[in-house]
Amino acid sequence: MAHPTSSKKGNVARNHRISSRNGAERSAYFARREAAGVLRRVIQDDAARRATASIKSLVYSPSVRNKKATFALVCQTLKCLPVIKDVLVATQILNNKWKKQAELVYVTLYDILFGQEIAMTGAVEKFLTLHKNKLEYALAKICAKRKVKKIEDLLQNNCVPVACKPRYIRINTLKVDAEVVMQELGKTNIMVSRDDIIPEVLSLASGIDLHDHPLVCNGSIFLQGKASSMVAVALNPIPGWKVLDACAAPGNKTAHLAALMKGQGKIIASNSLSSTRYKDVDVMHGDFLDINTTAPLFKEVHAILLDPSCSGSGISAERLDHLLPSYEKGEDADACKSDRVKKLAAFQTKALLHALSCKLPQ
Ligand SMILES: C[S@@+](CC[C@H](N)C(=O)[O-])C[C@H]1O[C@@H](n2cnc3c(N)ncnc32)[C@H](O)[C@@H]1O
Structure with a gap:
């Protein structure tokens, strides 16, 4: 027994x-x-x-x-x-x-x-x-x-090899500074370096997945590419400005604008942002093209950030387009002539003209 x-x-x-x-x-x-x-x-x-x-x-x-x-x-x-x-x-x-x-x-x-x-x-x-x-x-x-x-x-x-490009993160300077982020990541042996152009951007080796990292989950850092992080910097908003973010979702550039404006000013974000953590962001649900840009709300808009939908063709390897059934059939070769790209180009033109119809202060 x-x-x-x-x-x-x-x-x-x-x-x-x-x-x-x-x-x-x-x-x-x-x-x-x-x-x-x-x-x-x-x-x-x-x-x-x-x-x-x-x-x-x-x-x-x-x-x-x-x-x-x-x-x-x-x-x-x-x-x-x-x-x-x-x-x-x-x-x-x-x-x-x-x-x-x-x-x-x-x-x-x-x-x-x-x-x-x-x-x-x-x-x-x-x-x-x-x-x-x-x-x-x-x-x-x-x-x-x-x-x-x-x-x-x-x-x-x-099995198209995807080039090993570095990854980038953007620090939410409203919450935390670069040294703290570097220290935190260093604790788990994640080595990062400062970007040579954008001070709030850090680069890290490809293949490091930070999606579930606490710094990402609590909004201290954003998984945002370098090119995407250049846009709000190029706009160079001044704290106190009113900025219209015309195609805002999912909100990476909205958040970047808020940080660059140091939480002072107002951002009007057009199209649904599922959640926005910033007190000075007003979300206008709906189509940017339907917005009446001559309405009083837009009277004192200092700048417009327009980031309309695009084909993503420049980042097709990162998007893993080579895995899609259409790639196998060779249809991507005609991508620039496709209906989809023509529709996108037409929308981009309309959106640009609509943005230009907004009278900004000189
Ligand atoms: C390139 S993404 C914008 C990315 C965003 N600026 C960011 O940094 O997170 C383009 C966005 O435009 C939105 N969009 C497309 N047509 C729109 C319209 N007519 N009005 C407003 N937003 C539109 C899409 O839903 C998509 O979320």
Whole structure:
């Protein structure tokens, strides 16, 4: 008979194993669903060639809880998507019910064929696991047909190397100064250096993910690129000014303006900012083009910051556009002639003319 204490210890260890397995299962289950939600938006926007939010901005939106796992799953599934689709066509296992959940099927099949296959709980997971042999056989046949020995060779097309560029953070000088931020980051061995042009900007090595860092969460630093951080600096607002931020969301430049104005003055931010922490920012929900710039509110506007939607073509590698289905079809080559870019250019012209219709003091 086992000693009562040792059997108690055994139970504790087993319970601990079960609860950590349950925890891993739960987070894998939710990560696949969060990834499927992001993937659906990415694929739909890409198909419609809309001015899309990038994969990163979708993953790092507040609604996604498990950001790291979701980001990895979305990127990996997109890399493997052409092969995943071929496997599904070859096996013909999807009826209309599963086709309605296509993105969750893609993410789960990625996990089964190429990923970690952690904890296959959930209806889609069980359905695909039931057909696992058939799916693996179809994959092996595709490899044989394309005369590749390894699965990685099938996926090579989608592996465009992304140049390792430094990352940037902008310090919220209303809350904290550069030395404090450098010290705080240094405590966790994150080395940063001062930017040579913008004093409130620090650069750090690529690959360092600060999305969940307390300094980001409490608004002391912003994950903002160097080019984006130059705009408010170039406007050079003086404390006490009234500034119209015409296409403000998500509000990085609004926050930068507020900091440069040292919290003195007024910013009118057009279009929804989900949250603004600054007392001197008035948010005007709605379309900038509908704003009557001759209204009394705009009488004493000293400057306008206009940052309308753009194609993002200059940052396509950072946006991970090479992972999108349209890139594979070579449609990006025609990007500058596409309807999407023409629409964006037309909007930018309208927005610029509308901004210029606002009479600013000399
Ligand atoms: C390039 S982003 C602006 C980024 C922002 N300035 C920042 O630094 O965080 C362009 C923004 O313009 C918004 N937008 C597009 N059309 C608009 C319109 N007609 N009126 C107001 N905002 C518009 C988009 O929703 C998007 O949030």
